[in-house]
Amino acid sequence: MSEPRSTGELKHTPLHALHVRLGGRMVPFAGYAMPVQYSSGIIKEHLHTRAAAGLFDVSHMGQIALRPRSGRVEDAARALETLLPGDIFGLPPGRQRYTLLTNDAGGILDDLMVSNHGDHLMLVVNAARKVFDETHLRSQLSQSCMVEPLLDRALIALQGPAAEAVLEALAPEVRALRFMDMRAATILGATCFVSRSGYTGEDGFEISLPAPAAEPLWDALLHNPLVAPIGLGARDSLRLEAGLCLYGADLDETTTPVEAALDWTIPKVRRASGERAGGFPGAELILGQLAGGVTRRRVGLRPEGRAPVRAGAPLFRTEDDTAQVGVVTSGGFAVSLNVPVSMGYVPPDAAAPGTRVHTEIRGKRLGLTVSKLPFVPARYKHR
Amino acid sequence: MLRFTRDHEWLRMDGDIATVGITPFAQEKLGDLVFVELPSVGARFDTGAVAATVESVKAAADVYAPVAGEVTAVNEGLAEQPGLVNAEPTGNGWLFKMKLADPAEVDGLLDEKAYDALTSAA
Numbered sequence: 001m002s003e004p005r006s007t008g009e010l011k012h013t014p015l016h017a018l019h020v021r022l023g024g025r026m027v028p029f030a031g032y033a034m035p036v037q038y039s040s041g042i043i044k045e046h047l048h049t050r051a052a053a054g055l056f057d058v059s060h061m062g063q064i065a066l067r068p069r070s071g072r073v074e075d076a077a078r079a080l081e082t083l084l085p086g087d088i089f090g091l092p093p094g095r096q097r098y099t100l101l102t103n104d105a106g107g108i109l110d111d112l113m114v115s116n117h118g119d120h121l122m123l124v125v126n127a128a129r130k131v132f133d134e135t136h137l138r139s140q141l142s143q144s145c146m147v148e149p150l151l152d153r154a155l156i157a158l159q160g161p162a163a164e165a166v167l168e169a170l171a172p173e174v175r176a177l178r179f180m181d182m183r184a185a186t187i188l189g190a191t192c193f194v195s196r197s198g199y200t201g202e203d204g205f206e207i208s209l210p211a212p213a214a215e216p217l218w219d220a221l222l223h224n225p226l227v228a229p230i231g232l233g234a235r236d237s238l239r240l241e242a243g244l245c246l247y248g249a250d251l252d253e254t255t256t257p258v259e260a261a262l263d264w265t266i267p268k269v270r271r272a273s274g275e276r277a278g279g280f281p282g283a284e285l286i287l288g289q290l291a292g293g294v295t296r297r298r299v300g301l302r303p304e305g306r307a308p309v310r311a312g313a314p315l316f317r318t319e320d321d322t323a324q325v326g327v328v329t330s331g332g333f334a335v336s337l338n339v340p341v342s343m344g345y346v347p348p349d350a351a352a353p354g355t356r357v358h359t360e361i362r363g364k365r366l367g368l369t370v371s372k373l374p375f376v377p378a379r380y381k382h383r
Numbered sequence: 384m385l386r387f388t389r390d391h392e393w394l395r396m397d398g399d400i401a402t403v404g405i406t407p408f409a410q411e412k413l414g415d416l417v418f419v420e421l422p423s424v425g426a427r428f429d430t431g432a433v434a435a436t437v438e439s440v441k442a443a444a445d446v447y448a449p450v451a452g453e454v455t456a457v458n459e460g461l462a463e464q465p466g467l468v469n470a471e472p473t474g475n476g477w478l479f480k481m482k483l484a485d486p487a488e489v490d491g492l493l494d495e496k497a498y499d500a501l502t503s504a505a
Contacts, residue, residue, distance in 0.1 A: 025414075036414075041469075042440040043415040233414065233441050306418050306462070308438055333417040333440050340418070362420065362436065 013059035014154045014211040015218055022229050029232055030127035032060040037231040045234035046335040049200055050376075053160040054230035054238075055221055058199075061155055062130025063208055064137065065148040066121040076121050079144040080114065083137070085257060085280045087267040093118045096180045096195050099265055100257050101133065106282030106289070107253040108260065109136065111245060115182040115195060122182075122193070124155070124206070126247045154214035159204030159238075161379065162226040167194075167205055170220060174205060179380040188216050199235065201242025201378045240341060241334045243300060243373030249311050250298060250329040250343055256282070258289035259345065261298040261373075266290065296326065297351040300373040301342040303359070303366060308332050308340040313359045315344055319367070321358070325350065328359065334375055341375050342368065385473065386489055387498035388449045393473055399486050403449060404477040405437060405468060408502045414439045416465040421457040421479055428452065428481070430488065435478050437468060450488040452481035 010033040019026065024035030035057070037045060048054055068076035077088040086099030096115035100108050110129040115122045125133045130149065137147045158167055168175050171185045174194050182195040190213030198204040209217060221227050236246070245251050251260055269275050272287050280286075303309045308331055315326035331342030350357055355370040386394045391409035395402045410416070418438040428434050428448035435446040457479045461467060468476035483489070493501065 036441065041415045043417075043466075046440075237440050307420060308418060308443070310443065333438075335417075335440065 011060075013057055014214040015057045015059060015156075018215060018218055019057065019229075024229070024231060027232070030060055032127065034060060035229070035231040036233045038229050040228070042231070042233035042237065043335050045228065045230045046237050048228045049160045049202060049230055049234060049238055050336050051160070052226045052228070053158055053162040053166050053204075053224075054200070054234070055218065055227050056157040056159065056230050056235055057154075057218070058157050058206070059154040059211075059214065060127040062123070062125040062127065062133060063150040063153050063155060064123040064125060064130070064134060065117075065150055066123060066137065066141070067146040067148060068120065069144055069146065071119065073116060073119055073121065076145050077116070079141045080121060081270070081276065082279060083140055083281065085266040085270050085283070085286060086114070087269050088114055088121070089276065090267075090269065091116045094182055096182045096197055100251075100262060101136065102257070102280055102282045102286065103253055104281045105254075106256040106285035108247075108251045108255055108257060109133070109253060111247050111251055113195070113197065115193075117182075117193070122208075124208075128248060150208075152211050153208050154211050156207045156209070156214065156218060156221075157198050157204060158207070158221060158227070159198045159200040159202045159230075161203060163202070163204040164381070166221060166224045166226055169224070170217075177205075179203075179382050188213065188220060190217065192217075196381065199242075199244055200238040201244070201374055201376055202238075203379050203381045234335075237332055237335050240330055240332055240343070241336055241374065241376040242378060243343070243375060245298075245343075246330055255345075256286055256289060256294070258286060259294045259296050259298065263290060293348060295347065296345040297348050298329070298343060299346055299351050300371040300375060301328065301331075301344055301357070301368040302371045302375075303331075303340045303342060303368045305366065306340060307361060307366065309342045309359050309361060309366065309368060313342070313344075313361060315346060315368075316358045316360070316365075317350065319358050319365050326357065336376050341371075343373070346370065385495060386449075386492035387495070388447070388492060389501060390447050391502075392446060392449045394449045394489065394492060395473075396486075396489060399483055400455060400480050401450065401452070401483055401489070402477050402480050403434075403446075404472055405446060406498070406502075407472045410469045410472045410476070413437060413444060414441060416468050419461040419465045419468065419478065421461065422454045424454050424457060426454045428454070437465075446478060448481065449492060450481070451484040453484075454479050455482050456480040
């Protein structure tokens with residue numbers, strides 16, 4: 001059997017010792033030692049999150065405060081809008097939004113969450129991109145904003161249908177939050193920022209808190225029998241079922257928001273003839289694609305049979321075509337559906353749900369059917 | 384008596400037929416299996432050739448033929464229950480059986496004590 005890789009020199013999150021104590025199998029991820037799973041295994045962890053509540057350490061992600069020099073948050077919002085096609089100026093205090101940093105070629109530099117904290121903006125960015133993002137923000141926005149990476153904060157996600165009941169017992173005010181709301185809350189004496197969001201398709205919360213407060217909160221949440229710790233393995237299978245993108249796999253600097261089927265992150269106000277149309281890197285190309293179409297599009301794919309079709313697998317139009325027309329960018333096993341699922345890029349004329357394409361694994365052709373995303377319906381709490 | 388490879392396959396001899404699987408150590412490292420690709424009956428492999436693939440939620444790993452020979456049977460039950468490899472790696476989670484090209488080749492494999500030493504050092 002092929003050998004697993006070793007972990008080497010890696011950073012630790014504030015919860016590292018707890019992961020080890022809980023039997024977490026630590027693996028390298030974006031320069032951190034992170035638990036890929038705990039002793040119960042990925043399948044049980046995945047199902048537990050969908051059935052009750054899963055607890056995730058996502059402290060490896062970057063938390064960056066963007067503080068306007070003027071003291072007016074709208075100035076930070078206007079500045080940030082020069083780097084991304086989202087509506088940040090229209091983001092009210094206490095709300096969060098998913099958006100994309102773009103480059104001049106229209107490619108995606110990172111995907112991130114932005115929330116309005118009243119006097120500043122808070123960005124949550126990918127672990128593997130946080131150094132790049134910080135440098136990028138500083139080089140582009142320093143005139144109007146201070147870019148402050150919050151190195152002393154942890155980030156914990158609580159996800160699943162029982163998440164509300166579990167967190168409410170410690171912080172009753174979180175009950176009032178709706179999907180993509182954010183508020184400050186004092187939990188076990190620590191100043192936390194709680195958003196109703198996540199990366200699983202489930203209702204749930206992400207809690208930013210001072211690093212020293214992370215262990216007590218983790219322990220308190222885990223004390224509830226509805227809560228189990230969940231590693232990166234199930235985090236990945238959960239997000240894949242939810243049709244959510246992984247930066248570096250489904251999104252990268254050569255992929256545009258329109259190709260990635262993330263058009264919905266570009267509101268009217270930033271589109272052609274909108275009030276604040278364009279004005280972000282790659283705007284001409286991206287707005288052109290919104291009007292005129294793209295040459296490839298991200299879709300969901302359901303492989304025939306039981307073999308997972310993983311990232312990198314080539315896509316062909318037919319069983320014997322030799323010309324590759326697309327590629328799988330994420331693939332694995334949908335634990336809740338008990339079938340393999342993938343996401344990938346195909347030409348627009350092959351992007352309609354129901355279209356059959358083919359891949360090749362281990363020298364054999366295998367059919368896949370283009371399928372609507374998400375594979376598992378989201379259960380966000382909108383009201 | 385079980386014999387082992389450095390690549391974490393095990394092998395159990397019965398006459399000139401060997402039953403092959405992956406070790407408890409290997410299944411533990413891989414995590415929950417969701418798919419097992421088995422060879423065809425009648426397929427011939429040289430020692431170390433890729434004979435099967437086991438896939439967990441996270442990753443795929445190749446299983447090498449521990450010795451040279453011809454596949455005489457595969458564990459059909461794994462199509463529906465790949466988790467058997469996790470639950471009973473050296474029992475009902477076996478992968479395939481082979482008729483050895485050279486039965487003496489088994490003598491070159493690790494015994495349990497040598498394999499345990501290998502994995503406890505890992």
